[in-house]
Amino acid sequence: MNGIHDMGGMHGFGRVEVEKGEPVFHARWEARVFGMSLLAGLRLGANIDERRHGLERLDPVTYLRDGYYGRWLVRLEQSLLERGVLRPGELAGRLAGHKAAATPLPKLPAPARPAEHPFLRTVDRSPVFRVGDRVQTRNHQPAGHTRLAGYTRTRRGVVARVYPACVFPDTNAHGQGEEPQPVYAVRFEGRELWGESAEPRSSVYFDCFESYLEPDAHA
Amino acid sequence: MNGIHDMGGMHGFGRVEVEKGEPVFHARWEARVFGMSLLAGLRLGANIDERRHGLERLDPVTYLRDGYYGRWLVRLEQSLLERGVLRPGELAGRLAGHKAAATPLPKLPAPARPAEHPFLRTVDRSPVFRVGDRVQTRNHQPAGHTRLAGYTRTRRGVVARVYPACVFPDTNAHGQGEEPQPVYAVRFEGRELWGESAEPRSSVYFDCFESYLEPDAHA
Amino acid sequence: MSGADRESSDPRDLALRVEALEALLREKGFLDSAQVDAIVRHYEEDVGPLNGAKVVARAWTDTAYRRRLLADGTAAIAELGFGGPQGEYMVVLENTPTVHNVVVCTLCSCYPWPVLGLPPAWYKSPAYRSRIVREPRAVLREMGLELPAEVEVRVWDSSSEVRYLVLPERPAGTEKLSEDELRRLVTRDAMIGVGKVRVGSEASGG
Amino acid sequence: MSGADRESSDPRDLALRVEALEALLREKGFLDSAQVDAIVRHYEEDVGPLNGAKVVARAWTDTAYRRRLLADGTAAIAELGFGGPQGEYMVVLENTPTVHNVVVCTLCSCYPWPVLGLPPAWYKSPAYRSRIVREPRAVLREMGLELPAEVEVRVWDSSSEVRYLVLPERPAGTEKLSEDELRRLVTRDAMIGVGKVRVGSEASGG
Numbered sequence: 001m002n003g004i005h006d007m008g009g010m011h012g013f014g015r016v017e018v019e020k021g022e023p024v025f026h027a028r029w030e031a032r033v034f035g036m037s038l039l040a041g042l043r044l045g046a047n048i049d050e051r052r053h054g055l056e057r058l059d060p061v062t063y064l065r066d067g068y069y070g071r072w073l074v075r076l077e078q079s080l081l082e083r084g085v086l087r088p089g090e091l092a093g094r095l096a097g098h099k100a101a102a103t104p105l106p107k108l109p110a111p112a113r114p115a116e117h118p119f120l121r122t123v124d125r126s127p128v129f130r131v132g133d134r135v136q137t138r139n140h141q142p143a144g145h146t147r148l149a150g151y152t153r154t155r156r157g158v159v160a161r162v163y164p165a166c167v168f169p170d171t172n173a174h175g176q177g178e179e180p181q182p183v184y185a186v187r188f189e190g191r192e193l194w195g196e197s198a199e200p201r202s203s204v205y206f207d208c209f210e211s212y213l214e215p216d217a218h219a
Numbered sequence: 220m221n222g223i224h225d226m227g228g229m230h231g232f233g234r235v236e237v238e239k240g241e242p243v244f245h246a247r248w249e250a251r252v253f254g255m256s257l258l259a260g261l262r263l264g265a266n267i268d269e270r271r272h273g274l275e276r277l278d279p280v281t282y283l284r285d286g287y288y289g290r291w292l293v294r295l296e297q298s299l300l301e302r303g304v305l306r307p308g309e310l311a312g313r314l315a316g317h318k319a320a321a322t323p324l325p326k327l328p329a330p331a332r333p334a335e336h337p338f339l340r341t342v343d344r345s346p347v348f349r350v351g352d353r354v355q356t357r358n359h360q361p362a363g364h365t366r367l368a369g370y371t372r373t374r375r376g377v378v379a380r381v382y383p384a385c386v387f388p389d390t391n392a393h394g395q396g397e398e399p400q401p402v403y404a405v406r407f408e409g410r411e412l413w414g415e416s417a418e419p420r421s422s423v424y425f426d427c428f429e430s431y432l433e434p435d436a437h438a
Numbered sequence: 439m440s441g442a443d444r445e446s447s448d449p450r451d452l453a454l455r456v457e458a459l460e461a462l463l464r465e466k467g468f469l470d471s472a473q474v475d476a477i478v479r480h481y482e483e484d485v486g487p488l489n490g491a492k493v494v495a496r497a498w499t500d501t502a503y504r505r506r507l508l509a510d511g512t513a514a515i516a517e518l519g520f521g522g523p524q525g526e527y528m529v530v531l532e533n534t535p536t537v538h539n540v541v542v543c544t545l546c547s548c549y550p551w552p553v554l555g556l557p558p559a560w561y562k563s564p565a566y567r568s569r570i571v572r573e574p575r576a577v578l579r580e581m582g583l584e585l586p587a588e589v590e591v592r593v594w595d596s597s598s599e600v601r602y603l604v605l606p607e608r609p610a611g612t613e614k615l616s617e618d619e620l621r622r623l624v625t626r627d628a629m630i631g632v633g634k635v636r637v638g639s640e641a642s643g644g
Numbered sequence: 645m646s647g648a649d650r651e652s653s654d655p656r657d658l659a660l661r662v663e664a665l666e667a668l669l670r671e672k673g674f675l676d677s678a679q680v681d682a683i684v685r686h687y688e689e690d691v692g693p694l695n696g697a698k699v700v701a702r703a704w705t706d707t708a709y710r711r712r713l714l715a716d717g718t719a720a721i722a723e724l725g726f727g728g729p730q731g732e733y734m735v736v737l738e739n740t741p742t743v744h745n746v747v748v749c750t751l752c753s754c755y756p757w758p759v760l761g762l763p764p765a766w767y768k769s770p771a772y773r774s775r776i777v778r779e780p781r782a783v784l785r786e787m788g789l790e791l792p793a794e795v796e797v798r799v800w801d802s803s804s805e806v807r808y809l810v811l812p813e814r815p816a817g818t819e820k821l822s823e824d825e826l827r828r829l830v831t832r833d834a835m836i837g838v839g840k841v842r843v844g845s846e847a848s849g850g
Contacts, residue, residue, distance in 0.1 A: 001230040001231060002228055002229045002230045002231075003229065003230050003231040004223075004229070004231060005751055005752060006750070006751060007750060007770055007773050007774040008748075008750030008751070008773065008774060008777045008778075008801065009221055009360075009750075009774065009777055009778045010221045010222065010223070010770075010774040011220040011221045011222050011362055011774070012220060012221075012222040012223060012275070012276065012278065012279055012774075013278075013279065013769070013770040013771040013774050013775070014278065014771050015771060015786060016766050016769060016771045016772045016775065016783055016786060016787060017765075017766060017769065017771070018764075018766050018787065019764075019765055019766070022764045022765065024687060024688050024692075024761065024762050025684070025688070026765075027655060027658075027659060028659065028662075029655075029658050029659045029661075029662035029663070031684040031688070032662050032663075032666055032680060032684070033662055034683070034684065034687070034762075035679070035680035035681070035682075035683040035684045036665070036666060036669065036675060036680055038683050039675050039679055039680065039683070040674075040675070043674065043675070048805075052751075052752055055752065056231070057231065059231065059232075059233070060231055060232065060283055060564070061280060061283045061284050064279055064280045064283070064770065065280050065284075067768075068753060068765075068768045070658065073658070073661070073662065076665075077665070080669075085669070085672065085674055086668070090668065091661070091664060091665055091668065094664040094667070094668060095660065095661060095664050101671070102668045102671035102672045103672070104672065105672050105673060105674055117732065118729075118732055118805070119732065119733070119805045120732075120733065138414065139411075139413070139414030139415075140414055140415070141228075141413060141414055141416050142416055143230055143416065147751060147803045147804060148803075149750055149751055149801070149803060150369075151750075151777065151778075152801075154373065161735070163733070163804070163806055164733075166804060166805055167805075183804045183806065185735075185800075185806070187798075192358075193777070193778075194358070194360060194778055195357065195358030195359055195360055196358075196359070197360050197361055197362065197778075198778075199779055199780065199781045199782070199797070200793070201793070201794075201795070201796045201797060202780055202781065202796075202797045202798075202799070203796075203797075203798050203799070204777050204798075204799045204800075204801055205798055205799065205800045205801065206801045206803055207801070207802070207803045207804035207806055208803070209804065218437065224545055224546065225544070225545060226544060226564055226567050226568040227542075227544030227545070227567065227568060227571045227572075227595065228544075228568060228571055228572045229564075229568040230568070231568075232563070232564040232565040232568050232569070233565050234565060234580060235560050235563060235565045235566045235569065235577055235580060235581060236559075236560060236563065236565070237558075237560050237581065238558075238559055238560070241558045241559065243481060243482050243486075243555065243556050244478070244482070245559075246449060246452075246453060247453065247456075248449075248452050248453045248455075248456035248457070250478040250482070251456050251457075251460055251474060251478070252456055253477070253478065253481070253556075254473070254474035254475070254477040254478045255459070255460060255463065255469060255474055257477050258469045258473055258474065258477070259468075259469070262468065262469070267599075271545075271546055274546065279770070283564065286562075287547060287559075287562045289452065292452070292455070292456065295459075296459070299463075304463070304466065304468055305462065309462065310455070310458060310459055310462065313458040313461070313462060314454065314455060314458050320465070321462045321465035321466045322466070323466065324466050324467060324468055336526065337523075337526055337599070338526065338527070338599045339526075339527065366545060366597045366598060367597075368544055368545055368595070368597060370544075370571065370572075371595075380529070382527070382598070382600055383527075385598060385599055386599075402598045402600065404529075404594075404600070406592075412571070412572075413572055416572075417572075418573055418574065418575045418576070418591075419587065420587070420588075420589070420590045420591060421574055421575065421590075421591045421592075421593070422590075422591075422592055422593070423571050423592075423593045423594075423595055424592055424593065424594045424595065425595045425597055426595070426596070426597040426598035426600055427597075427598075428598065
């Protein structure tokens with residue numbers, strides 16, 4: 001999806017502010033949200049692509065306003081609601097001081113047996129592209145999850161590295177299977193991405209799933 | 220600039236909500252901001268491109284959160300501060316209940332004599348493109364103001380209408396002259412803009428200043 | 439530029455802030471509240487979709503006017519007395535049984551004020567601005583207009599100072615109506631292109 | 645999904661909300677607060693840029709290890725005992741006098757946890773995510789690193805599950821230092837690529 005999370009190349013977010021001290025967590029609640037999210041992920045069995053897509057679907061003001069762990073909190077509540085672990089209104093009731101006991105847990109599916117590797121898969125075909133191949137990214141802009149960023153769409157580049165086959169986020173986020181496929185680090189020249197506004201001698205290496213690519217028609 | 224205002228084609232903003240009644244203004248403050256903004260524009264002589272750019276430069280959360288007239292209010296305050304009509308802290312002081320008299324107005328330049336037309340200009344050359352010409356938009360993404368939307372950048376289309384020469388927003392917003400040039404309504408097929416996710420039999424007509432265009436290299 | 443110094447977008451705070459701002463500007467002699475009143479009254483009372491409806495009804499009943507309107511929107515609209523800010527270069531788009539036009543401004547919220555008044559909230563919303571260019575049929579369907587698959591949909595993004603007005607199709611069964619009666623059928627939504635003119639549904643706000 | 649039902653992002657409200665949420669989940673038997681404690685402690689105390697610094701110092705002092713590290717980052721990093729979530733496929737990028745690498749994740753905030761710990765706030769900020777790909781030299785300059793014009797800058801956007809670690813240049817004048825002394829020079833920023841390793845500036849948080 002072309003969401004607010006897809007912010008590579010956007011203007012308007014000001015300077016990069018480096019804070020003093022840089023604590024791992026800025027408040028206890030951030031740490032608890034982090035820990036609870038990891039546990040809930042294991043217990044509920046949501047895959048990482050589903051979880052990333054959960055963040056992308058936050059409304060844009062929430063996404064920008066709430067910060068990293070604030071977004072995790074919204075997503076955590078949402079996934080607990082979706083699986084029935086939390087009942088609608090249950091948390092609000094607690095916050096309003098109601099003394100009702102916590103509702104019992106629904107029957108949760110047994111955690112799936114973890115795959116041998118979280119995302120690497122063996123496929124019985126060779127990668128379509130090789131290092132040095134000129135490629136272009138497709139005009140791929142689904143309403144659902146994708147890891148092809150807007151700023152790299154329909155751009156021309158050169159394959160710099162070939163990685164093993166990985167689970168494909170675009171399908172895996174939507175329960176449509178793993179569709180494992182090779183991933184390529186593709187080098188895009190700054191000029192190709194940003195036109196005349198590009199800085200000299202700059203490039204971006206972007207990891208592209210094979211489905212995102214086609215041969216460069218004009219190379 | 221690739222700002223939050225450049226939202227054509229974005230996902231994640233939900234359904235189009237049509238309200239009941241649809242008042243012109245939803246509160247007295249909206250009406251006052253509208254009226255004051257029009258008057259301030261006349262009095263301060265800011266051109267429409269500068270004023271639009273003032274909205275684009277709002278930080279993205281403010282832009283999304285404050286709504287149309289909320290954005291106008293931030294811009295109005297900002298332009299009054301920039302011209303010295305408001306002093307820093309003066310409005311906050313009033314709101315905090317301070318009784319200080321309003322500071323006197325700075326010397327404001329006399330309003331410029333209005334041009335014969337707000338944006339049409341006579342130029343002594345013919346348009347480069349004609350109806351039916353295949354064109355493509357440049358990879359034009361300046362940090363400053365532009366009216367080439369991100370979703371139409373580097374896309375191929377056909378000139379549908381040729382309009383007279385108009386003031387060029389990209390320069391006019393920055394005090395860099397009017398650079399008048401023809402404007403073209405260019406037809407872009409949905410498929411060209413949105414790839415496979417496009418709806419059938421849909422197209423977008425986008426008004427392109429001549430500088431945004433070049434002949435379609437692959438037509 | 440940042441809005442960070444104003445932390446609240448609470449309507450009550452905004453009302454107080456705007457009141458204080460106007461008082462300051464008045465005391466400074468920068469503006470006269472009566473001038474603000476006059477502008478507000480003009481856009482609340484004098485300008486609105488009724489102007490556009492007059493243009494449309496005339497075009498439906500006067501072939502020569504229709505021709506002039508499609509050839510030079512600004513001049514033909516001026517014949518009826520309408521023009522001014524945000525309407526200085528008008529282009530009229532004709533809907534037909536095979537082509538449906540709809541208007542947006544994705545980059546801000548440009549809109550032909552002299553013929554339609556100030557834009558409704560949904561026209562200015564991120565949802566409309568972001569979606570109508572990408573999925574016009576889906577958005578129109580949500581807004582109550584189902585376009586047949588064979589109809590071509592053209593979205594006009596008002597990215598220059600050109601302002602667009604849609605000339606809707608005259609509905610069947612209105613052959614006997616007067617220009618005045620026709621005018622009352624024409625809705626604002628039909629002139630933006632998110633609706634059609636229908637017999638029996640008198641124009642209200644939408 | 646929407647965050648609209650939670651109107652406040654006030655830190656005090658968030659603290660109360662998260663406390664209530666954890667209590668509910670504990671009462672339901674969904675989680676054990678001790679497990680949460682353990683995860684938090686692990687990422688606050690056990691995992692951090694010191695791990696990455698060990699990898700870098702080893703690569704600076706052991707040519708065969710450096711070769712293995714650049715050929716198969718995951719395996720070479722595992723030799724030192726590091727691995728796990730967000731570090732399951734590691735690629736190490738070598739900075740040289742002519743090529744400077746810097747890492748980002750524009751789409752979320754992917755980061756190699758096992759070698760660098762959890763990311764700092766600026767790495768997760770819209771400013772860094774949006775700008776480093778478009779204007780890396782300007783961002784690095786703001787962060788205190790002026791790259792000579794003749795140095796090529798490569799930005800690696802972590803859009804897949806591959807995680808990148810920058811192997812910074814070993815600074816001149818460190819020939820006599822031990823691996824342990826070198827390790828203490830290596831900063832997290834240098835391993836992201838927004839800084840260089842310098843003699844005399846011991847690694848702190850940044």
